[in-house]
Amino acid sequence: MSGPFVSLVMRDLRLASRSGGSAALALAFFALVATLVPLGVGANLNLLARIAGGVLWVGAVLAALLSLDRLYQGDFDDGSLDLIALSPLSLEQVALAKLLAHWFSTGLPLTLLSPLLALLFGLPGPGTWALFVSLLIGTPAVSAVGAIGASLTLSLKRGGLILPLIILPLLAPAVIFGAGAVTAALDHLSNGALGLLSAFAAAAVLLSPFAAAACVRLNLAG
Amino acid sequence: MIVSLTAEKLTCVRGDRPIFADLSFQVAAGEALVVEGANGAGKTSLLRLIAGFLTPASGGLVLNTDQGAITDGEERGRHIGWLGHHDAVKPQMDVGEQLEFFARLYGANGDVKPALERVGIARQRELPCRYLSAGQKKRLGLARLLMSGRGLWLLDEPFAALDTAGRALAADLMRAHCATGGMVIAATHDPLGLEARSLKLEAA
Amino acid sequence: MFRYANPAVFMRLSGVLLPWVSGAAAILLAVGLWSSFHVPPDYQQGMTVTIMFVHVPAAIVAEAAYGAIAVASLFSLVWRHPLADTAARAAAPLGAVFTALGLVTGSLWGRPMWGAYWVWDARLTSFLLLLFLYLGYMALWNAIEDEARAARAAAILALVGAVNLPIIKFSVDWWNTLHQGESIVSGQIASVFLLPLGLMAFGYMLLFAALWMVRIRTEIVNRRARSLMQRAG
Numbered sequence: 289m290s291g292p293f294v295s296l297v298m299r300d301l302r303l304a305s306r307s308g309g310s311a312a313l314a315l316a317f318f319a320l321v322a323t324l325v326p327l328g329v330g331a332n333l334n335l336l337a338r339i340a341g342g343v344l345w346v347g348a349v350l351a352a353l354l355s356l357d358r359l360y361q362g363d364f365d366d367g368s369l370d371l372i373a374l375s376p377l378s379l380e381q382v383a384l385a386k387l388l389a390h391w392f393s394t395g396l397p398l399t400l401l402s403p404l405l406a407l408l409f410g411l412p413g414p415g416t417w418a419l420f421v422s423l424l425i426g427t428p429a430v431s432a433v434g435a436i437g438a439s440l441t442l443s444l445k446r447g448g449l450i451l452p453l454i455i456l457p458l459l460a461p462a463v464i465f466g467a468g469a470v471t472a473a474l475d476h477l478s479n480g481a482l483g484l485l486s487a488f489a490a491a492a493v494l495l496s497p498f499a500a501a502a503c504v505r506l507n508l509a510g
Numbered sequence: 511m512i513v514s515l516t517a518e519k520l521t522c523v524r525g526d527r528p529i530f531a532d533l534s535f536q537v538a539a540g541e542a543l544v545v546e547g548a549n550g551a552g553k554t555s556l557l558r559l560i561a562g563f564l565t566p567a568s569g570g571l572v573l574n575t576d577q578g579a580i581t582d583g584e585e586r587g588r589h590i591g592w593l594g595h596h597d598a599v600k601p602q603m604d605v606g607e608q609l610e611f612f613a614r615l616y617g618a619n620g621d622v623k624p625a626l627e628r629v630g631i632a633r634q635r636e637l638p639c640r641y642l643s644a645g646q647k648k649r650l651g652l653a654r655l656l657m658s659g660r661g662l663w664l665l666d667e668p669f670a671a672l673d674t675a676g677r678a679l680a681a682d683l684m685r686a687h688c689a690t691g692g693m694v695i696a697a698t699h700d701p702l703g704l705e706a707r708s709l710k711l712e713a714a
Numbered sequence: 715m716f717r718y719a720n721p722a723v724f725m726r727l728s729g730v731l732l733p734w735v736s737g738a739a740a741i742l743l744a745v746g747l748w749s750s751f752h753v754p755p756d757y758q759q760g761m762t763v764t765i766m767f768v769h770v771p772a773a774i775v776a777e778a779a780y781g782a783i784a785v786a787s788l789f790s791l792v793w794r795h796p797l798a799d800t801a802a803r804a805a806a807p808l809g810a811v812f813t814a815l816g817l818v819t820g821s822l823w824g825r826p827m828w829g830a831y832w833v834w835d836a837r838l839t840s841f842l843l844l845l846f847l848y849l850g851y852m853a854l855w856n857a858i859e860d861e862a863r864a865a866r867a868a869a870i871l872a873l874v875g876a877v878n879l880p881i882i883k884f885s886v887d888w889w890n891t892l893h894q895g896e897s898i899v900s901g902q903i904a905s906v907f908l909l910p911l912g913l914m915a916f917g918y919m920l921l922f923a924a925l926w927m928v929r930i931r932t933e934i935v936n937r938r939a940r941s942l943m944q945r946a947g
Contacts, residue, residue: 295614299603306602367596371654374561374587375615436874440854440867450857454850454871457843458878461885468892479892488881499874502791506866508563525862526941 292377293385300389303362310355311393317354318398321347322405333410340409341419341470345463347405348398348423352430353455355394357448359386359438360500364507369442373508379501387428387435387496395427411470418473422466422485429462429489432496439503461488512589512661512693513574514538515560520569522555529555532569535709539661542684542694544702547711553697554595556711557664560695562587573662591660595667597647598654601640605631605650608639613657625653629679644671652683663687665696677703721797721934728927736924742917749910756907762826767910769819771918772812773837776844779809779922783851784876787869797930799865800937802872803855804929808922810848816841836890840883847875 304310325343326336363369372382402423406416437455441447465488469481515537522529529552537543545553558564560571562583573580573589580586600608609622626632629649634642642650648671655663663684669677681703684694688704696702746767756763786802789795820838821831832838854871858864 291619292615292617295611299611299615302607303600303602362600365596366600367594367598368600370561370563370592370594370596371598371612372615373563374590374592374660376588376617377615378584436870440871441857443863444857447857450850450853453846453853457846457850457882458875460843461878461881464885464889468889471892484885484888488885491881495877499870502870503867506863506870509558509565509863525860 296385304393314351318351340411342467360442383497383500391431399423414473422469429492432492439500523567542706545697551711591658606635625656739920746913765823771915772816776813787872
């Protein structure tokens with residue numbers, strides 16, 4: 289199955305890198321949030337370093353949400369999803385492929401950009417490292433939970449409006465543990481945040497394809 | 511290889527609305543079946559039912575293959591080549607890219623060039639799909655059918671958007687597919703242009 | 715059990731039960747409220763402890779309602795019950811209102827306790843998130859026009875939410891200890907408070923049950939009226 293699976297991931301990545309590039313848009317959005325916050329709260333670097341973990345985590349989650357509504361909707365609207373559903377891949381495999389493609393095109397680039405934005409917030413080295421690692425672990429969970437939301441709203445013309453309302457409360461644990469890891473690093477504590485975040489991410493990535501496949505099945509019948 | 515498709519007393523309900531009831535038919539390999547009926551009679555629903563996207567409210571569908579009988583909808587889908595009434599074409603991708611992706615997705619390892627030549631869009635191979643006309647997109651859809659290697663073709667309005675030459679091409683492809691032991695089920699208002707059985711749907 | 719899931723049977727059964735359930739809810743709430751005002755003042759909180767009797771039951775029902783939605787959704791997905799969809803949909807606005815009630819009473823309680831209407835107390839915070847879960851669930855129901863499809867999508871969301879809810883609660887508690895938050899109910903509840911609290915909790919649950927039945931009945935009647943009109947047209 290690896291041939292069809294890989295080809296689907298590569299095709300989604302290719303689409304993300306073109307078409308106004310959802311990947312580039314997410315990065316720009318993330319950087320803009322990081323720029324606006326200091327303009328709002330003031331340039332006190334001590335304060336900014338304290339809030340950097342939370343602000344950048346929230347910014348990353350919002351940035352990843354931007355492109356989520358198109359995850360299934362584009363393929364649903366133009367009939368590609370019918371063809372993909374008839375491929376040798378099961379719908380669960382399709383959902384996993386799309387999840388991976390979304391993470392490679394948004395979660396991973398956002399993670400790679402985060403140390404640079406941490407610099408703007410005066411986040412010390414250990415904090416930056418914790419932010420980077422927590423985003424690396426946590427953004428797959430964002431893609432996974434987001435993929436469920438995307439599959440639920442795939443037939444909606446304006447699914448992008450309702451998607452954040454559905455997804456964001458479910459992502460509270462990711463933000464809490466992710467930002468918690470940064471706080472712990474700043475205070476030189478160990479609070480197990482990264483472990484909890486890993487567990488949350490693992491559960492989300494494991495369960496998401498099943499929920500998303502169920503939603504896709506339901507919508508193909510429509 | 512597929513042998514035959516048997517539908518027994520199929521009933522289709524969408525929401526609370528009955529679409530058709532007690533529909534029985536059989537198609538053998540090498541045969542074409544034209545599904546006719548007024549708008550809303552359930553032609554597309556029948557195709558989606560055969561494809562396994564919809565489950566019948568009652569009745570059964572069996573696809574007999576040389577490997578045995580298949581009753582599961584998703585398993586049946588692995589034998590189906592689909593040409594829906596949406597074009598399933600990404601404007602950002604090249605014609606060649608699009609077809610190569612599809613071939614790999616379906617596990618067909620082979621050059622896409624013969625298929626593109628067969629449907630008459632080989633010259634457009636490097637062209638982004640956003641510049642294709644509706645008829646050329648339909649031809650790309652036909653090329654996908656050729657690449658799919660699937661035995662049972664389900665075609666929803668295969669002639670829509672095609673010019674006279676395109677219609678003749680589509681009919682030729684269907685005839686050739688049947689001649690090599692394939693099966694074609696097409697929903698259309700137009701004459702198919704080849705020998706075919708007909709199934710008339712009437713609203714339940 | 716499936717016999718009762720038939721809308722006609724449900725209409726008959728709930729028609730008999732409804733007056734009793736509503737009556738019992740009214741009596742329990744009246745007695746509960748009366749006894750709430752006749753407890754001795756708490757040695758720490760004074761008479762503000764009275765708010766507990768409207769706050770805690772609201773919080774219990776708010777969570778139980780989400781559980782009810784999840785169970786109904788499971789029935790809808792696995793056994794394809796039309797009544798389960800109706801029941802899940804009918805429970806959501808009720809759950810949201812009880813959650814909102816829990817939040818409002820909680821913040822009114824917080825004012826004399828902490829000197830602020832909103833403190834990021836672990837329970838209040840998870841209830842705020844629960845409110846958003848309800849809103850998202852209702853929004854999804856309303857956004858999808860095809861009713862059967864909306865029902866199944868909402869059911870999937872409800873189950874995903876039900877799996878996630880304990881994790882959210884856990885993460886908020888964890889976050890709260892990290893930031894040294896405060897809690898409204900700390901330590902043991904004095905035994906004099908247990909009777910009014912119990913009465914009120916039962917009263918709230920019966921009230922919820924009665925309202926839920928009314929909403930399901932309304933939806934069934936609406937659906938019949940709609941199909942009659944469609945047929946006439």
